[in-house]
Amino acid sequence: MAPTDSFKYKDLESVTTIRLLRILPTPDKTIKCSLEHEDLALNPKYDCLSYTWGDPLFQKFIPEDDEDFRKYSNQTTFTIDIDGNPMEITENLHDALIQLGSSPHTTSGTSKRQDRIWIDALCINQTDGREKPHQIGMMSKIYHQAQNVVVWLGPEMGDDPGLETSLEVMDRLAMISDEKMKSAVITNLDLVETYEKLGIEPIDDGEWGTFAGFILRTWFGRMWVVQETFFAKNFIVLCGNLVLDWSKISAASKALKETRLGRLLNEKIERATGEWSDTSKYIGNPIQSQFLYTDIRETAKALTLERLLSYSRYFGATQAEDKVFAVLNMWKPEWAPSYDKGTTKFILENRTPVPAFTRATVVSIRETNDLNMLSLVEDRNWRVTKGLPSWVPDFSAIPVLEPLCGAPRAPVGEERWNASKDMPFLLPSEASSPLLVVDGYKIDEIVDFAETDLQITDNHQFYTLLELFTRFSSALTSNQKSSASDPFEPFWRTIIKDTYRDRPAGVEARRAFPMLVTNYVWELDTEVDVLHSAVEHAGDDPNSHTLAKSRYQKFLDVQSKTKAIVDQLSALPNSIVHTWDSMQKLIELGNKDELPEEEDRDQENIMDSFRSSYICRRLFRTKNNMLGLTAESMKVGDEVWVIAGSIVPMTLRKSQKGGNYELVGEAYVHGIMDGEAVVARKGEEAMRITLE
DSSP states (O other): OOBOTTOOOOOOSSTTEEEEEEEEOOSSSOOEEEEEEEEGGGOOOOEEEEOOSSOOSOGGGSOTTOTTSOOOOTTOEEEEEETTEEEEEEHHHHHHHHHHHHOTTOEETTEEOOSEEEOHHHHSOTTOTTHHHHHHHTHHHHHHHSSEEEEEOOOOOTTSGGGHHHHHHHHHHHTSOHHHHHHOOOOOTTOHHHHHHHTSOOOOHHHHHHHHHHHTSGGGGBHHHHHHHHTOSSEEEEETTEEEOHHHHHHHHHHHHHSSHHHHHHHHHHHHHSOOOSSOOOOOOTTHHHHHHHHHHHTGGGOOHHHHHHHHTTSBOSSTTHHHHTTGGGOOOOOSSOOOTHHHHHHHTSOSHHHHHHHHHHHHHHHHTSSGGGGGOOOGGGOOSTTOOTTSOOTTSOOOSOOTTBTTBOOTTOOSOOTTTTOOOOOOOSOOOSOEEEEEEEEEEEEEEOOOHHHHHHHOTTHHHHHHHHHHHHTOOHHHHHHOSOTTHHHHHHHTTTEETTEEOOHHHHHHHHHHHHHHHHHHHHHHHHHHHHHHTOTTOHHHHHHHHHHHHHHHHHHHHHHHHHHHHHTSTTOSSOOHHHHHHHHHHHHTTOOOHHHHHHHHHHHHHHHHHHTTEEEEEETTOOEEEEETTOOTTOEEEEETTOSSOEEEEEOTTSSOEEEEEEEEETTOTTSHHHHHTTTOOOEEEEEO
16 A cells, blocks of 8 residues: 555655545545644644455455355555545455445444544555654554544454344344353354254354354454453444444353353364364364454553563464564553553564564563563464574464463462472563573473373273373372272372362362273274264275275274273272273263253363363373473473472473473472472572473
């Protein structure tokens, strides 16, 4: 988007002067405007436009050959008239100007549109290397002083005239009570029982798809628009000819986040729009961004840089470094003794991803005065930005893992764990070094591990967790066996990170645990039955018959291994594993939709606890026979450490370059989550090591 050769901007008179656009009336849909100069110091009346430069729609739901649906092209431009001179603009901005010009007196609640509007693409001389960065630096003030921020979501969609369906879905979601949001456990959007539990009318596939097409419009997922509307006094939200009530969008977003509806809807969208694959994969959750956006506005005064950075990962940005830069104007640090005004400048000094992410991480650690930022580091298999220090989160990577510290973290005094209790913390200097010096205790070394959750899903490898438990049990000393009231306890608590229904796990979790094993046996039995049928009905195609037979034999072997370990463990006293026959009876009832209510509820709850704990992680055992969960890319020989400043243990790997370490990821380690390892080393000096 740029002025034509004949367009000339008038120079701005002062450092506080801005341009405002006035849309002039015309007898047709041609767009004529004028630019006026105003000094912000004089508090002029105006609105700001928040929109996306490119395609505003969620195109994955739009059939390529359907002419009834609007399709945008980044190459398409339109010419408008500004003060008698031509200016080329993008298609989406052209749509917005037509709508603004045709409804100049739009209101939303008590908010009324102003006669003039600030639009970045038109009110900033995009070709002036001095003016452009200065005006961009003023954007927070420009948006804050505006009477309204006018949000342009794009046109209405052909499959939802008047947004009738989307608004109806939002109304239903808004009716879910806070109590049901907390108590209802749901696993399937297609079951009537799901909506009975939530106390709302059912939402069918078509309604979910239409609503998703609305809530996934580009505007909702862009990082820069979060900053623009963060400072807004008032909202006027436009979608085509409609003025929308933001509170409806906010209430629906809350329901998606607080229940599992958002996660399930995201999975449904991925299945509907992604390429078919016979293997599972990790996916992000763009639905999350709508709730986070609301949370950012509602908790403005409590926003640490860590919280803003963790949220920024859910929003899109053209440049990776914008995941950092776009949140800086929203960050209002309040650390003692005083805020160094040069800190933001320090982050901005190098505008490329690696130094930007590194510096932002250092500043965040200094602000919170701890190392819990390291819990945001994702598994190295899912990092996108090359060359990052191992201890720096990749803010451009899709967030999949739920950090043990929480994101956002728990309020002070309400933290779930405190592995480094009372260890003095070494505050890093505000420098751009790729190295981080920390103090800690080496606790143990990893010698054994089970399969990942993707292997459990695709290849029915849950039995590897049970096998690891048998090796753990066999390695218990006679004293440990005699003192253990429940030898299964370290195992079942570990693989759900000691958390059940978002609370510390107790007797309810132990009672429900057998249904976790039963669920995976059920899935394995179903696959074996399907493959057996495929072998019998493969027809004359030798390739199809060979493939089906190979997979059938593969999972028969897995079934045999699973049954063997189930028979072994179910025979133990006070076992948490049902016998094979008991499982088969439950599975038979389940296949008839006659599973008893208690078992059905237990299965839903324990599966939810396991999935949220095990995703992107795997179970491990240490040399001294401790059990834990850590990043799935861990290796034998990796070390478990308690690091000063981190409330959870960390898994580290010795660097190949020398005596330094690399961060593998955070860890849950049974028996040392509340400072037990620090107490055991009382009087022992912590080791000072360097992470790279």
